[in-house]
Amino acid sequence: MPEIPELQHVARILTDQLAGRPITSIDVQKPIVIRLPREDFEAGLLGAQVRSVQRLGKFLLFHTDRDSVLAVNPMLTGRFQWISGPDGKQKPHARTCFTLRFLDDDRPLGIRYIDERYLGKVYLVDAEDLDHVPVLNEQGPDALDPDLTLDVFLKRLKRYRGQVKNALVNAKFIAGIGNAYSDEILFTAGIHPFTKISTLSDERRTRLYEAMRETLDWAAEIAANEIGRKIDRKPRDFLNVHRKGGRPCPRCESAISEVSPNRRVTSFCRTCQPS
Numbered sequence: 001m002p003e004i005p006e007l008q009h010v011a012r013i014l015t016d017q018l019a020g021r022p023i024t025s026i027d028v029q030k031p032i033v034i035r036l037p038r039e040d041f042e043a044g045l046l047g048a049q050v051r052s053v054q055r056l057g058k059f060l061l062f063h064t065d066r067d068s069v070l071a072v073n074p075m076l077t078g079r080f081q082w083i084s085g086p087d088g089k090q091k092p093h094a095r096t097c098f099t100l101r102f103l104d105d106d107r108p109l110g111i112r113y114i115d116e117r118y119l120g121k122v123y124l125v126d127a128e129d130l131d132h133v134p135v136l137n138e139q140g141p142d143a144l145d146p147d148l149t150l151d152v153f154l155k156r157l158k159r160y161r162g163q164v165k166n167a168l169v170n171a172k173f174i175a176g177i178g179n180a181y182s183d184e185i186l187f188t189a190g191i192h193p194f195t196k197i198s199t200l201s202d203e204r205r206t207r208l209y210e211a212m213r214e215t216l217d218w219a220a221e222i223a224a225n226e227i228g229r230k231i232d233r234k235p236r237d238f239l240n241v242h243r244k245g246g247r248p249c250p251r252c253e254s255a256i257s258e259v260s261p262n263r264r265v266t267s268f269c270r271t272c273q274p275s
């Protein structure tokens with residue numbers, strides 16, 4: 001699942017490359033991901049100019065000059081890919097759902113939305129109706145939102161029961177964090193992923209907030225360097241614990257634990273995150 005560090009960079013690159021350019025063609029290959037009639041999708045986008053691409057939680061929002069927004073919820077496996085890489089053409093991915101081409105004099109410019117499992121959801125709405133987009137309309141503040149201060153975070157956390165990892169991946173609590181970065185944040189904070197929120201001291205709750213910001217900032221910089229223009233990449237090798245089960249913890253060198261309750265892989269260090 002793409003999360004804040006990757007999506008933040010992808011939104012920036014898409015804005016750099018696409019802002020001000022009109023969409024010259026739309027090919028829909030797998031309409032299943034598009035949550036409106038295909039004709040409306042095509043008519044709504046053809047000729048429209050992208051003004052900017054914004055990341056909000058795990059959504060990518062393409063704002064257009066028609067005051068409409070192409071809202072993409074990539075879910076587990078959705079991602080974008082350029083139709084042409086820096087070194088020429090890129091073969092279409094078998095799981096391409098739709099392709100948008102943009103006006104450019106010098107080169108073929110366009111993006112494909114690809115999705116291995118067709119679980120992503122794509123909407124085209126008037127900007128004023130953005131808060132009707134499912135999931136987006138229910139999500140809490142973005143993890144990087146400047147208004148999400150420590151105070152706001154602590155107040156929101158009080159409303160949640162159960163295990164701390166479950167809260168971190170819950171977009172209604174805070175948006176943009178998924179399975180991988182929740183593990184990384186908890187490692188940074190030194191908190192066991194299955195610890196009950198109710199047992200966390202104020203000090204540890206504060207540490208959790210700081211670890212969230214530190215970890216996302218740290219990862220965003222590395223992810224941006226590793227992705228570059230290859231926006232379909234999701235670099236994760238550099239992570240400390242997530243999916244590193246059995247390998248030595250980078251802090252204490254004891255073996256990293258990996259468990260999969262509810263088929264969701266959770267990785268952590270029992271020494272660095274005892275409780």
Ligand SMILES: [Zn+2]
Pocket residue numbers: 249250251252253254269270271272273
């Ligand atoms: Zn450790």
